Amino acid sequence: MTDQMQGRVLDPDSPCRTPCFDRLAARGVRISNAYTPNAVCSPARASLMTGMLPHNHGVLEVTHCTDDDQCNLRTDLPHWAQRLAEGGYRTGYFGKWHVERSEDLARFGWQVDGGGESARFREHRQRLLAGEPGEPEYSLSRTNNLPPGYPKSLLYGVTDRPAARRGMGVTTDLALEFLEESVGGDAPWCCFVSTTEPHDPFIAGTEAFAQYDLDAIPLPPNVHDPLDGRPGLYRKAGRTWADMTDRERREAAACYYASITEIDGQYGRLIGLLEERGALDNTIVVLTSDHGELLGAHGLYCKNVSGFEEVYQIPMVVAGPGIAEGEETAARVGLHDLCPTLLELAGLKPFGDPDSRSFVALLRDPAGQSDDFVSGYAEYHGTRYRITQRVVWEGSWKLVFNGFDFDELYNLDEDPYELQNLADDPAHQERLRDLVDRLWGRLRDTKDHALLNAHYPILRLAPYGPAAPGERGE
Numbered sequence: 001m002t003d004q005m006q007g008r009v010l011d012p013d014s015p016c017r018t019p020c021f022d023r024l025a026a027r028g029v030r031i032s033n034a035y036t037p038n039a040v041c042s043p044a045r046a047s048l049m050t051g052m053l054p055h056n057h058g059v060l061e062v063t064h065c066t067d068d069d070q071c072n073l074r075t076d077l078p079h080w081a082q083r084l085a086e087g088g089y090r091t092g093y094f095g096k097w098h099v100e101r102s103e104d105l106a107r108f109g110w111q112v113d114g115g116g117e118s119a120r121f122r123e124h125r126q127r128l129l130a131g132e133p134g135e136p137e138y139s140l141s142r143t144n145n146l147p148p149g150y151p152k153s154l155l156y157g158v159t160d161r162p163a164a165r166r167g168m169g170v171t172t173d174l175a176l177e178f179l180e181e182s183v184g185g186d187a188p189w190c191c192f193v194s195t196t197e198p199h200d201p202f203i204a205g206t207e208a209f210a211q212y213d214l215d216a217i218p219l220p221p222n223v224h225d226p227l228d229g230r231p232g233l234y235r236k237a238g239r240t241w242a243d244m245t246d247r248e249r250r251e252a253a254a255c256y257y258a259s260i261t262e263i264d265g266q267y268g269r270l271i272g273l274l275e276e277r278g279a280l281d282n283t284i285v286v287l288t289s290d291h292g293e294l295l296g297a298h299g300l301y302c303k304n305v306s307g308f309e310e311v312y313q314i315p316m317v318v319a320g321p322g323i324a325e326g327e328e329t330a331a332r333v334g335l336h337d338l339c340p341t342l343l344e345l346a347g348l349k350p351f352g353d354p355d356s357r358s359f360v361a362l363l364r365d366p367a368g369q370s371d372d373f374v375s376g377y378a379e380y381h382g383t384r385y386r387i388t389q390r391v392v393w394e395g396s397w398k399l400v401f402n403g404f405d406f407d408e409l410y411n412l413d414e415d416p417y418e419l420q421n422l423a424d425d426p427a428h429q430e431r432l433r434d435l436v437d438r439l440w441g442r443l444r445d446t447k448d449h450a451l452l453n454a455h456y457p458i459l460r461l462a463p464y465g466p467a468a469p470g471e472r473g474e
Contacts, residue, residue: 001192002263003041003096004199004303005289007034007313009260015217016257020268021317024287026326028319029363033332035312035393036291037378039303042071044290044335045099049079049108051339051356053379055448061383063101073100078351080339081109081190087348090187092178094121095171095194114174116167116196125170136161139206140255142248146240154201155301156255158209163262166203168195172266176273183277188346193270197259198293200302204258211261212254219249220310222417225298229421231405233387234298237305241296249296256295284320284345288335297417304383307391307400307408308418312378318363320345329366331373332393333359355446377442388451392439399435403451403461409435423463433464440466 043054092112138157182189340358376393388403396413
């Protein structure tokens with residue numbers, strides 16, 4: 001699992017070099033329309049672990065920017081690693097956690113704790129970096145400089161410190177130790193490898209960066225989008241990068257892609273061990289991320305602000321016994337749907353939560369089952385700023401309901417880069433109404449009480465209310 005990795009980097013025409021991930025896709029199923037149920041780390045990761053949407057598991061924003069009594073994971077919820085441990089699996093977790101604030105991974109079914117805040121992780125990092133300066137030096141870098149008065153922060157950088165001696169190397173080393181002990185043993189095992197990269201700042205080693213020709217890196221077609229007809233908040237956020245040149249945008253993209261290339265190499269170390277031990281064919285392998293990255297799309301970077309596909313679309317590749325090989329599907333599944341999927345693949349009892357559904361049938365028969373996976377739903381509650389947003393996908397259509405501004409409607413087949421908001425187009429009002437009805441349906445089904453009961457006169461911000469079509473009195 002990566003952090004902040006665009007799903008599009010695995011597209012065949014992407015400039016990002018991922019030979020090991022490409023081999024994984026050739027052995028399994030790539031789901032090109034996989035999405036995250038939330039646009040930031042902690043809520044998305046908690047949804048992965050529980051199969052629940054954020055309003056039901058309680059983690060509505062990133063944990064480190066809230067008080068201790070806020071943004072807490074509800075303690076009575078089951079987690080899929082607990083079910084694996086109960087089923088006899090040896091479980092180990094390595095790298096970034098960020099699911100909840102306790103960092104007590106054993107509570108959630110992870111028997112070997114190599115999380116980023118664990119003693120195991122810190123001690124290995126100290127051994128690797130003995131004699132190194134605290135912060136790496138950068139031969140190429142750029143900071144976020146605007147608006148005036150904010151502290152400058154690093155956006156991207158190139159360092160001579162190799163991946164093996166950065167965070168992703170520490171994570172991989174610890175995971176390899178676990179695999180060496182587990183593979184070939186009597187018990188089945190589950191190894192979760194979670195890199196902090198390619199999260200901003202985009203840091204890449206010189207060797208990986210050198211694989212990219214800056215002049216040949218394409219900028220996204222929406223990089224100079226003026227964002228007319230979209231929420232004003234998007235334009236407001238874009239002021240941070242108003243001084244960037246196209247050359248700097250290409251440098252940022254090259255650092256981002258090069259970081260992913262380095263992750264790909266670390267993943268290759270893990271797969272190499274399984275191949276050496278003859279265990280790969282009997283192992284389920286999943287590649288995914290918690291959310292995406294704007295990477296200059298619409299003039300923006302990072303995530304949080306906007307409901308665009310660059311943020312919500314995530315990589316999803318699954319390979320292993322009983323799973324189709326070399327298939328790609330445009331089916332739509334969520335990160336939280338991995339929870340029941342993993343339990344079913346392991347032959348264990350699911351939780352039966354209505355927020356998520358297993359997609360094992362899709363993995364077995366992508367062509368035959370893809371039409372059963374055309375809908376998606378995500379929610380965003382803000383982080384640091386309180387922002388209400390819901391995203392509804394139905395086939396090629398996408399609604400972004402904005403509680404803070406007017407809404408967005410896109411046809412992703414005709415407008416994959418979301419340049420034309422159709423929400424106010426009279427020709428598409430029936431489509432808008434249908435998607436709003438689906439929004440109200442998801443609010444009811446998942447018991448999202450706050451929005452479902454937003455009937456107070458001044459809070460009637462959806463274009464259509466929750467009444468059934470025959471009850472509207474129109």
